[in-house]
Amino acid sequence: QVQLVESGGGLAQAGGSLRLSCAASGRTFSSVAMGWFRQAPGKEREFVAAISWSGGSTYYAESVKGRFTISRDNAKNTVSLQMNSLKPEDTAVYYCAADPRSSRWYVGLYNYWGQGTQVTVSS
Numbered sequence: 001q002v003q004l005v006e007s008g009g010g011l012a013q014a015g016g017s018l019r020l021s022c023a024a025s026g027r028t029f030s031s032v033a034m035g036w037f038r039q040a041p042g043k044e045r046e047f048v049a050a051i052s053w054s055g056g057s058t059y060y061a062e063s064v065k066g067r068f069t070i071s072r073d074n075a076k077n078t079v080s081l082q083m084n085s086l087k088p089e090d091t092a093v094y095y096c097a098a099d100p101r102s103s104r105w106y107v108g109l110y111n112y113w114g115q116g117t118q119v120t121v122s123s
Contacts, residue, residue, distance in 0.1 A: 048060070083119070
């Protein structure tokens with residue numbers, strides 16, 4: 001059974017930092033891209049960041065560029081999202097995703113999804 005399990009969410013103050021991790025099990029994802037998405041209450045899910053299988057290419061939503069960093073460790077089958085300079089508008093449930101069905105990684109067409117982890121940023 002393939003599983004993606006996110007961790008590291010919680011409460012942070014504006015300007016603070018959090019680090020999200022996503023641990024994959026059931027198969028290796030070292031040959032596929034992985035990404036992070038988020039969904040705020042009452043809003044549609046949106047792309048946050050994605051990383052190529054090697055880690056050599058990364059992509060970010062404009063809203064998080066310069067503040068968030070995506071990375072992966074293929075030996076551990078994990079992907080992480082370092083979030084700095086957090087803003088209240090970053091409050092959302094964050095989802096890890098793996099193995100996109102589209103070359104447009106910012107589109108939420110992934111074969112595997114985690115259950116999500118809540119991030120709340122207070123002002």
